[in-house]
Amino acid sequence: MTRPASVTLQDVAALAGVSIKTVSNVVREYQHVRPSTRARVQDAIDRLGYVPHSIARRLATGRTGMIAFALPAIEAPYFAELAALVSTEADGFDYRLLIEQTAGSLEDERAVLRGRERGLIDGLIFQPTVLDAAAIEEFRGSTPLVLLGEIAAPPTVDHVMVDNTAAARAATLHLLQSGRTRVAFLGQSAWTEHATTRLRMGGYRSALEEFGAFRDDDLLIPMTRFGAFSAEAAVVDAIEAGVRFDGLVCFDDLSAIGAMKALARTGRIVPDDVGVVGWDDILMAQFTNPGLTTIRPDKAALVRTTFRMLRERMDGASGPGRHELVGFDLVVRGSTAS
Amino acid sequence: MTRPASVTLQDVAALAGVSIKTVSNVVREYQHVRPSTRARVQDAIDRLGYVPHSIARRLATGRTGMIAFALPAIEAPYFAELAALVSTEADGFDYRLLIEQTAGSLEDERAVLRGRERGLIDGLIFQPTVLDAAAIEEFRGSTPLVLLGEIAAPPTVDHVMVDNTAAARAATLHLLQSGRTRVAFLGQSAWTEHATTRLRMGGYRSALEEFGAFRDDDLLIPMTRFGAFSAEAAVVDAIEAGVRFDGLVCFDDLSAIGAMKALARTGRIVPDDVGVVGWDDILMAQFTNPGLTTIRPDKAALVRTTFRMLRERMDGASGPGRHELVGFDLVVRGSTAS
Structure with missing residues (x-):
């Protein structure tokens, strides 16, 4: 061959x-x-x-016609849906798409930036989960780069995200305004280390303060890891430990789906006993029973903005990193019906 | 640059x-x-x-270190989960992975085979949905190739799949043996054109015959397209048209999840009124309420077998195409509890 x-x-x-x-x-x-x-x-x-x-x-020509999309896990529905959009957009510009899974590991995230694909790709779209801004600055090479997601970006790098604090605040206020008084937050436990959890919990706290609502650290329900299984276990544990809540803001839709299973297992009715809000509006949010109220990031705008900035960088644009926010909606479904 | x-x-x-x-x-x-x-x-x-x-x-060296995985849609949970496994396996062999979405279109599937990536990849893993064996034979280039899925492969090409007829038969017998008498099949409507539907419906029919069960073309519920939305609409339509059934074999888990929503909307209780079986054992099959009974293909074996054959071809192995079957389990959950 x-x-x-x-x-x-x-x-x-x-x-x-x-x-x-x-x-x-x-x-x-x-x-x-x-x-x-x-x-x-x-x-x-x-x-x-x-x-x-x-x-x-x-x-x-100095171009390979390839770009890479590095993400934590392709099988997570949010990333799978995002990858489909990125793939379609890449195809429209006649780019081939390399997919890199990092599993959220520091080593893999560094390898992505260090340019495992150096010389192979014209540009990189990267959703880091553990690298901080200093490490991104240290390890990035010269390949045009756009960062996605909630991690703090260094001032040199283009970055696109949803306003997580505002969105989490909107989700929490939605539960409080419907008369829920004990609203819990389900997220990663290493609070201070995970950027996304920190931002979303900030929005949750700010809504509680604004509303003068009950606030108790017992209402911060920790997950040992992300995903539906860990969420299910965490919510069952909290209920068995006597934590009482009538509203639940979840880190994402997968954890909301896990939480809904835990609530069903422990005899709680959604939304009568507990209102549940997720995040991402993955396809399955429309097929839970009841349907899942969720934050819907504008994924199409996210991908469009990313490609615009990446193409400008590939065309040689220099200058400091740009930070762009894309919009979101709170999509209300049966899981929070009042 | x-x-x-x-x-x-x-x-x-x-x-x-x-x-x-x-x-x-x-x-x-x-x-x-x-x-x-x-x-x-x-x-x-x-x-x-x-x-x-x-x-x-x-x-x-004549090698690029890249392989491509061409599939209908990366955001479909089964393909996202498969892509995650393929990506991990590729990484283990130090291959980079190109992802190609075909959207199940004839034009894109031909383009994949014609070698849009010719010279860019050392090997191709391809799950076609509409090409027939003659077209695959006609359009394939010299790039080492392994086909996945239910489509008929030409005798020159390596091919890995689950025995769809046996699995659909097992799913149908499971419902019949628990005392269901009117078992319906939910699948694509262009029966004779879609290879996977044809094989799965064949297994369904063979179980009905073997069991001497009621058989009626009304029990073949057509979907206009794949996915949960189309399944939901199809099942609501069938119920409103007066089709009576107490068991439902679904094309895949997404259609089973859509069907379960339709059943809930029309006041049917799963599993008391209707037992439901899906296919793929996607993550969400464990988080429906009740949990979804489903055919679980051995995805790990599928990917392992694919890479073994692909690597042999990339190492120069010639000879006729090999057809390998990987195993499956029927995973019984609440949706068919008797």
Whole structure:
């Protein structure tokens, strides 16, 4: 399967017994080549290992036509939905998309920035979860970069996110305004270390203060890790430990779905006994029973803004990092019906 | 951002004022390089556009170190979970992973095979949904290829799948054996054109015959497209049209989740009134209320088998296509409790 870089259009044309122009037409997938001719050219291309649209040509232009999207876990519904949008957008600009999973590990996040793909990609879209701004600054190479999500970005790097504090505040106020008095927050336990949890909990606290609502550290329900299973266990534990609450702001939809299972297992009715709010508006938020009230980030705007900034950087734009916020909605469904 | 292919380790070493060995150590991310030295070398690499682990070197060896996974839609939970496994496995072999969405369109599926990535990838994992075996044979290039899923593969191509007929039969028998008498099948409507639906419906029919159960074409509930929304609409339509059933074999978990919402909307209790079986065992199957009984394909074995065959092809193995089956389990949860 070796593909010597030296094979040329001429070599293919000679082997296939056609003109160079015909080979070029086949390579560009023009429609007006006869099937039998196309088959003969394709056969010569395969036999010689000729590389059309080639890496070689891409190297000559300094572009590879590839971008990477580095994210914690592709199977998390929010990231899967985001990756689908990024893939479609990349396709529209004729970029191929590399997917990199970091599993939220410091080592993998550093490797992404250090340029595991250096020379392979023209640009990088990266949602870090554990790196801080100083580390991002230290490890980033020269590849054009846009950061997604809630982590603090260094002042040199473009960054797109939703206003997490405002959104968490809106979610919490929604529960308080419907008459709930003991609203709990379900999130990661290493509060001070996880940027997203910290921002969302800040919005939760600010709503409680603004509303003069009951506030108790017992109402901060810790999860040992992200995801529906950990959320389910955390909510069952809290209930068994005697924590009483009639509203629950969840870190994301997956944890809300886990929480709803825990509430069902312990005989609580949603929304009568406990109102539940999630975050992300993943597809499944419409198929829980009852449907899940949730923060819906404007994912389309997120991806569009990201590509605009990334393309400007790939086209050579310099200057300090830009920080853009995209909008969100609170989508009210049955899980908080009053 | 041009990166001339001609920049060498020597150039970098000269600009950074260090030895070639030091540059090499930085490129290979050895730990015993002083941070200040690393920073200087990195700066020289960035300024010169040197390409370590380079495409150039990959071209020289005839390998690019990349494989592609082409699938209908990354945001569908089954494919997202599969992509996560493929990504992890690829990482273990030090391959980078390109993701290609086809949206199940004939044009995109042809483009995948024709080698939109030709020269860019060492191998291709492809789950087609509409191409037939003749088209796969016609359009495939010389890139090592393994097909996933239920579509008929040409005899030249490696292919991995679950025995869909046996699994659908097991799902249907499970409902019949628990005393259900009117078991319906929810799937794509263009029955004869969609390979997966055809195989699964075949298993459903064979179970009905074996059990001597009631069989009526009214019990074939068509969806206009795949996914939870279409399933929900289809089941509401069937119920409103007077179709009576006490068991439902669904095309996949997403359609089962849509069906469960339709049943709730129309006042049917799962499992008392209708037992529901899904397919894929996506994460959400454990968080529906009640939990969803489902066919669990052995996804880990699927991915492991795929990589074994792909690597053999990339290492030059010739010979006819191999067809391998991986196992499945019927996972019984509350949606079919008797």
